Amino acid sequence: MNRYLKLVNFEFNRIAKVYFVLLAILLISQIAGVIFSSKNYLNETNRMIYEELIPKAEYLSRYGPMSMDQVLSSIWFIGPMALCVALVAFYIFLIWYRDWFGKNTFIYRLLMLPTARLNVFLAKITTILLMTFGFVAFQLILYPIESTILKWMVPKEFRVDLSVHELISSSGFLELNIIFPNSIIEFILNYGAGFVAVTILFTAIMFERSYRIKGILLGIGYSILAVIIFFAPIIIQEFLQRYYLYPSEILIVEVAMGIIVTCCSIWVSNYLLKKKIRI
Amino acid sequence: MIEVKDITKKFGRRKVLNGVSFTANKGEITCLIGINGVGKTTILNAIMNLTPINSGHILINGEKIKKESYEKITFIPDAITMLPQMRIAEAMGFMNDFYDCWNQERATELLGFFKLKESERISDLSKGNTAKVNLLLGLAMDVDYILMDEPFSGIDIFSREQIANVFTSHLIEDRGVIITTHEISDIEHLIDKVVLLDNGNVLKEFNAEEVRENENKSVVDVMREVFKA
Numbered sequence: 048m049n050r051y052l053k054l055v056n057f058e059f060n061r062i063a064k065v066y067f068v069l070l071a072i073l074l075i076s077q078i079a080g081v082i083f084s085s086k087n088y089l090n091e092t093n094r095m096i097y098e099e100l101i102p103k104a105e106y107l108s109r110y111g112p113m114s115m116d117q118v119l120s121s122i123w124f125i126g127p128m129a130l131c132v133a134l135v136a137f138y139i140f141l142i143w144y145r146d147w148f149g150k151n152t153f154i155y156r157l158l159m160l161p162t163a164r165l166n167v168f169l170a171k172i173t174t175i176l177l178m179t180f181g182f183v184a185f186q187l188i189l190y191p192i193e194s195t196i197l198k199w200m201v202p203k204e205f206r207v208d209l210s211v212h213e214l215i216s217s218s219g220f221l222e223l224n225i226i227f228p229n230s231i232i233e234f235i236l237n238y239g240a241g242f243v244a245v246t247i248l249f250t251a252i253m254f255e256r257s258y259r260i261k262g263i264l265l266g267i268g269y270s271i272l273a274v275i276i277f278f279a280p281i282i283i284q285e286f287l288q289r290y291y292l293y294p295s296e297i298l299i300v301e302v303a304m305g306i307i308v309t310c311c312s313i314w315v316s317n318y319l320l321k322k323k324i325r326i
Numbered sequence: 327m328i329e330v331k332d333i334t335k336k337f338g339r340r341k342v343l344n345g346v347s348f349t350a351n352k353g354e355i356t357c358l359i360g361i362n363g364v365g366k367t368t369i370l371n372a373i374m375n376l377t378p379i380n381s382g383h384i385l386i387n388g389e390k391i392k393k394e395s396y397e398k399i400t401f402i403p404d405a406i407t408m409l410p411q412m413r414i415a416e417a418m419g420f421m422n423d424f425y426d427c428w429n430q431e432r433a434t435e436l437l438g439f440f441k442l443k444e445s446e447r448i449s450d451l452s453k454g455n456t457a458k459v460n461l462l463l464g465l466a467m468d469v470d471y472i473l474m475d476e477p478f479s480g481i482d483i484f485s486r487e488q489i490a491n492v493f494t495s496h497l498i499e500d501r502g503v504i505i506t507t508h509e510i511s512d513i514e515h516l517i518d519k520v521v522l523l524d525n526g527n528v529l530k531e532f533n534a535e536e537v538r539e540n541e542n543k544s545v546v547d548v549m550r551e552v553f554k555a
Contacts, residue, residue: 053423061409151448155407158376160424161396325377 050162054170059177062138066178069134070185073127080123081115081193085200088113092205107205114207115194115214119223128226131182135175139245142171143252147326155326164320165313168249175245179238183226190214235302240277243305246312247273253316257323269315277301277308327351328373328399328471328502333382335368335526342368344526345382352470352502355493355516357534359507359549360523366506367404369523370473373504374401386471397427399471402464404479406456410449414442414459421463433466436497440488454485461489471502478509486512514545522552529553 059066091110095101101109118124146154157167190211197206215227228234250273251266258265275282280300284290292300328350335343342365350356358366371377373384375391386395408417414437421428437444440458448459457477464472478486490512492498507513514534522529530552537543 050424057420150410151406151408152403153407153409155376155401155403155405156420159374159396159401159407161393161426162424163393323378326371 050160051166051170054160054162054166055173055177058142058170058174062142062174062178065134066181069127069131070182073131073182073185074189076123076127077118077189077193078196080121081118081196082200083123084118084121085113085197088117088205089201103204112205112207113197113201115190115197115209118193118197119214128182128186132226135178135182138178139175139248140252142174143249143256147256152326158320158324158326163317164324165317168253168313168316168320172242172245172249176242179241187211187227232298236298239302239305243273243277243308243312246309246316250312250316250319253319253324257319257325273308273312276311277304279304327385327387328504329383329385329388330369330373331383331385333369333372333379333384335365335372335377335379342526343372343379346523346526346528347382348521348528348531350471350502350504350519353500354518355498355503355505355513356519356521357505357507357510357513357517357545358521358523359510359545364523365526366523367475370401370403370475370504370506373473374399376401397425397467398469399473400464400467400469401473402460402475402477404476406448406460406463408448408459408463411447413445413447414462415444417448417459417463418444418466421466425467427468429466429468432468432497433462436462436466439492439495439497454481457481457485457489461492465492465497469501471504472498474503474505474507476506476508478507478512490516510545510549517545520545520548522549524553 092106095106095110096103146152146157158164160167194208194214198208212229215223216229224233225237228237247270251270254266254269255262280292280297284292284297330346330348330350332345332347333343334341334345346365346369348356358369360366368377372379373386373391384391386399389395391399408420412420418430418433421433422430440455440462442455442458442462446455448456451459457479461474461477464474477489481489486509493503493513493516505513505517510517517534519531520534521531530548532548534545537545537548
């Protein structure tokens with residue numbers, strides 16, 4: 048356990064600089080987004096009211112007040128978030144391959160540590176989870192700050208204040224609802240599915256690192272099989288066109304399938320790391 | 327004792343090791359000699375469970391390698407196994423964090439022995455100094471066995487001499503060493519046992535001291551005889 052935690056700390060420190068730079072980009076870009084969106088709105092409002100001489104009430108009924116969901120749809124907001132998602136997706140592969148293909152083959156050291164090799168696997172997956180939840184938590188902290196900036200910039204009669212919850216649930220972007228689930232059930236489903244996907248990908252990487260070219264095929268085969276098993280309850284229902292289970296029961300079965308696939312992936316990865324992996 | 331018993335290893339259809347057997351004892355320096363591609367590095371990787379073998383057995387003190395074994399045996403590959411952005415002090419800190427057998431006193435002594443500075447970054451080191459840091463990280467562990475893969479490869483003569491001095495110092499003490507090298511002349515007089523390899527087979531295994539005393543031949547003489555034949 049102790050060595051596992053040390054490995055997690057070590058793995059996180061390896062990406063920490065890039066990670067904190069991305070958080071800074073997220074912060075700067077989104078706050079800039081709030082400022083620019085508010086300024087644009089105010090400029091347009093002033094032009095309409097003072098140059099086009101549209102009454103304030105008519106302007107508001109025609110164009111609506113300013114709110115955070117308008118900021119949410121801007122590139123200033125979505126762009127850095129997409130960058131963070133892309134980094135995590137890319138890092139799922141890089142976290143393993145850089146240890147083999149880096150200037151110094153650090154994988155020698157990792158595989159010769161006096162601890163179960165599975166701890167290396169678990170430390171890397173924990174790092175991915177920490178990064179993901181770190182981004183989400185940071186974004187949730189940023190929302191109220193951004194809302195406050197909006198309040199400073201836009202007069203009360205021209206804005207609608209939305210709480211974090213209202214903001215997330217009012218968002219028209221499906222992607223945002225995936226990242227920020229509305230309920231605990233959605234959280235378990237979204238992030239549970241993400242975790243299962245990462246364990247499947249890690250296992251596929253272990254296959255490739257163990258058997259090289261043959262391993263790519265084995266990895267793809269394993270991934271397809273794991274996805275089929277994971278979605279089996281839904282696939283069977285749709286295929287047979289008979290809906291034996293209530294949606295809540297389907298949810299429980301899906302969670303169970305997710306646990307089964309995750310356990311299988313960890314077991315297979317442990318076997319490959321112990322018996323088949325090669326430098 | 328490290329026992330390598332009849333191990334075979336294939337990469338695809340190519341058989342790299344074809345029933346290799348030998349033993350290496352504690353307190354002895356065993357040298358694996360052969361041209362490039364005969365499987366010297368593969369044998370060391372196999373001993374450390376870094377590459378799976380197709381058949382045969384490898385035992386360390388009578389047991390198969392397990393996680394605890396990495397506190398008793400260390401491998402110094404031909405490339406450094408630490409991150410390039412680390413300073414030497416950080417690399418030593420990493421070893422101290424993860425290995426109970428890490429001996430900080432010996433590490434400090436080795437720093438002085440190799441004239442290295444703790445504050446130096448690994449990526450800034452010359453090839454010779456990188457090899458020395460690699461050796462430092464392996465030798466500073468209180469282990470029974472040390473495996474070294476081509477420790478003299480691509481290193482200038484002064485660094486080679488410095489590294490060769492390690493073998494005559496107390497830093498090796500009564501530990502068992504398995505070394506692969508082309509630069510046999512640097513340590514020929516220190517070797518206890520030689521395993522000559524060719525095409526994945528052991529051509530000859532002999533005691534260097536006996537050959538020196540009884541036959542009045544050097545290791546290189548025996549190599550010439552065996553490889554010419």
